[in-house]
Amino acid sequence: MNSCNQAKKSCGCAGEKPDASQPTVSMPASGMTFKIEGLDCTEEVAILKSAIGSLVGGSDKLVFDILNGRMTLLPDAEPVTEKTIIKAVTLTGMKAARWQAGQAQADEKQLHRSKTVYTTLSGMFIIVGMLIHIAMAGGFTDAQTFLSHPENWSLHWAVITDYLTSLANAHAQQAMPLPEKIAFGLAVIFGARHVMVKAFYALKRLRADMNLLMMVAVIGAIFIDEWFEAATVSFLFSLSLAIESWSIGRARHAVEALLDLAPSTVTIKDESGQERRVPAAEVSIGSRFIVAPGDKIPLDGDVISGFSPVNQAPITGESMPVAKQVDDEVFAGSINGEGTLEIKSSKLASDTTLAHIIRLVGEAHSKRAEAEQWVEKFARIYTPAVMILALAVFIIPPLFLEGSWNEWFYRALVLLVIACPCALVISTPVSIVAALASAARQGILIKGGIYIEAPAHLNAIAFDKTGTLTAGDPIVTGIYPFNGHSEEELLSRAAALEARSNHPLAKAILQYTENRGIGIASADNVTILPGKGVTGLFNGADFWLGSRRYLLERSQEVPEISEKAIALEQTGQTVIAIGNDRHICGLIAVADQPRAQIKAILQSLREKGIKHLVMLTGDNRVTANNIAAQIGIDEVHAELLPADKVEIVSQMIEKYGQVAMIGDGVNDAPALGRANLGIAMGVLGSDAAIEIADIALMGDDLSKLPWLIGHSKRTLAIIRQNIIFALTIKAAFALLAFAGLATLWEAIAADTGASLVVVANGLRLLRPGNVSAK
Structure with a gap:
């Protein structure tokens, strides 16, 4: 859908055609969410903050969701029209439209398809150019080598290397034929399709980013008649953007898989006993619906007839089905077992526990982790610094050391290409999103990247007693x-x-x-x-x-x-x-009895590095001390009011630094808020608890805590691995560029390879694994 159509859809009512006789009214954009075409990484976030921040009262009035390609203006942003926002985004080389769930997904698929097509065309014209070069350099006689010696891979590699070397040095031997230049030129155009517009606006705003950096390298290569390398740089950079888009999409699909948990239609039973299928979104509270054996439950509700074991693992992570009978509560997304259940709906489809989980996981990525914020700040300084360094490499040796202008210009281009921060920028958000999605599959709702890091740094944990350390039912x-x-x-x-x-x-x-x-x-x-x-x-x-x-x-x-x-x-x-x-x-x-396996769980927490475990309860001291002695708690505070719990948590923070509070999410709200990390227990079906906590254990299962701490440490370890790997590759090739031992296409191939490696490493977090980090 083109930007004109997008602008039309952003005004007026969804699904209605604007009346041509009436003027189109631009609605105030404050509080609105926009779908941003081209928003794939923190580089684009920085660009949009610079372009839009001044219009809305500061960049802190904007919230970005890279995972879904969305930008939201907070309600307290300065008044500005929707048309103004769309125009300002267009000036950055990206496109904006009012966010609409269905259309946004269609536009996203179209963009991904466009990137794939242009990257493929760029690669195809490189092959065409190579074939033209081979034909005009003596025909295809060397093809006989491949046919006569199919097993000799070293010989094949030697032939391929010779061709690539001759392509790279073609300008030094003779002028490149026009048909070859045209083929490589088309490869440059298709490869730079999604880069050149952003690069132009970056130059216009005097803001050095990776798009401008790549275009400078490509144009510079053409300027010194390195058409093959210009084409290769364009293609490989286009490929890296496609990989980046794919990786974000891969992580997004892991979260969107939650949407498939609840069926879109419901079998309603009316007052006459007749059954009919209707969309879940149309079912009102109090309606009766039927769930057959083996079917997914479409809505939250209470059982009014039937008995059946229900698999709640998709929502809670529980390993065993839970028997459901009359008056028991069931949740959308869980799977019915062997019996037929008649259920009375208690919530609308948009307000179910599953809907809350999906919404919060979707919003979680906008609450960026410290590692993501560090990478963004680093890239903001790093990219212009590299461009200045490349300029120095180009100017200083020829002026003061009698170097060749062409040679040092080429080395400066190689430095620009390898310095592109693609792998560095993409590594952290992909890892964070994958970690959030993996935790959600385990029944742990983490409400932002900022909270995925916190469990790894915990030194002490405070527990509420009733319903947390104990079962809660006497x-x-x-x-x-x-x-x-x-x-x-x-x-x-x-x-x-x-x-x-x-x-x-x-x-x-x-x-x-x-x-x-x-x-x-x-x-x-x-x-x-x-x-x-x-x-x-x-x-x-x-x-x-x-x-x-x-x-x-x-x-x-x-x-x-x-x-x-x-x-x-x-x-x-x-x-x-x-x-x-x-x-x-x-x-x-x-x-009241201690939870099953609670003693082993607490021991596992100690093995994960937790130094001190504290019980906080309003119960009498005798009962509290008795429970503590049974399960192995280090310290007990009994007969407490909510304000007392807050004071004790404050004292723990002073003594131990990073402290988590674990409670029922409602009665313990003040203490949950005071702790460095608030974790809510027993929140299944409790919207208030989900909203209060930083992390919610959906299955009311403390055994997930050691896994969570290990998962957090594993996530940080993978982020560190990615950052170190990306910087090491860049440092190594920077040295090779200074020494004149690296070519442009080798540099971009190394950068693209680094992007592939960090993406693959980050996506490992989608597998829960057997976490053993300590």
Whole structure:
């Protein structure tokens, strides 16, 4: 789609043709998002910041998403029309249009196709030029060498090298024939198609970037009659841009794969029982829909009929399916198992947990990591510095050392080509995007590149207790009947009194009773005593159930029972007493339990380099100390208010430097915000928790923490490898250029090869691997 059509689409209503009789109105652009054609790396970001920043009140009013080729103006940007933004972007050699999801994707595919076509044409005309050169230099007699000695690769290489050398030195031997120049000239034009416009605007703004650098090298090569090398530089640079575009697209597709998790249509069941297929986007909250065995669940909702195991791994990373029955919550993108489920939708398609994940992962790339920011600053200084150095290489030796102008001009061009920061600039964003996508597949939502680095630097972690270190759901840990009663009698009476209660302790008793196969009958005349307990009539007799404090109020405690209750409480268990007017029937002990494998998980964190593990809880000190002793926590702070947690996290930061806080994402919000890194637990279906945390563990699974720290260290290691490799290649070829041992086409081939290597190395992060970095 051309820029004119894009501008038309950016004004007016989507899907409507503008009325030719009415003037087109340019809407204010503040708060809008634009699709930028040609936005592939931080070089373009720097150009756009320079061009647009002054129009909107500063470059800090702009947010860039290289992954999706988007630029967003923040709501507090200075008022400016959409037309002004589009015009300013056009002056940089790029194109802008109002962002529309479907059209943007189509434009992106068209741009990628265009880059591929022009690169292919450039390569084809280089081959044509080489064939013309071979024909005019003595025909194809050497082809017999390939046919007669197909196994002699060293001979083949010698022949190829001779041809390339003769091409590179053609101007020194004789003038290049016109047909050969035309072929190589066309190769230059097609190869520089996506570079020359940006280079022109860079020159116009007196801003040295890699596009200008490449065009100077190409024009310089033509000026000294090095047509083959000019064509080769154009082709290989065009190829490197295509590789860059492909790599960004590869990482983008890894994120876009999330979109395929939820089907686009839903089988709705109306009030008459009839079923019909409708688009998911049209389903309202409260609608009933059917999910057949093996199908993906299209929307968030609650099961109203059926039973089936559901694979939630695409959303949470859980390895085992979770059994779902009536009243259980299910999530879009999870996969139904063996049974048919009827579900009542609880959210619109645009507001599901999956939709939030996709949106946040899509936005994450705009929150750039420190390594990305460093590379951008480095490239901003590096490119003009190299151009000045190349100018010095061209001028100083001929003026002061009696060198040849042609020879040193050629060496300066080689230096310009190898100094192109393509590999350096592309290495970091590709690695960061791949790392974000890989973490999302593991059920870890990282809300920006800036947060992918943080886990690698952590020295201490503060944990909330309930729901984080513990399961969050209390269970019955012991039954202690007295005065001749049995455990079954004790549980029957307790369950009858608690049958209608939703209190966590009541649920624990009811669940335990059901698991024992004991029938539950509701008591009559049940009366709740706030803060104390409950009374009721069971099998014609009055019974009461309550805390030990209520037991003391009734003055029914005896030494034997008192000693047992005190002993249980000292181990962190909550004691519930059941009795009647005559005596105490017995005690039930209930306690929240540590998460499965939590001790091993904490040990793994220590092996990853975490020096100190702290528990923060509002629970009583006895319970907190008991849990800490079981799992191996280094330090315990109990009976805390939210403000107290913030103060302790602040003290930890002063002592240990980099500190993470892990909690439920809502009650612990102040402490999550104060820590260097906030990690939310138990956030599946909780939009607030997803929004609050820097990182969210979607599957409520602490075992992902050691993987996250290892993944962060692996990401930083790969970024360092890429930067060191790119700079080493450039330094080596810079020395070869000074010595006159490197040619233009060798330099650009090395730079393109370096780009391929760093891209491939960065994309390794898409594989979760068996991370063992410490």
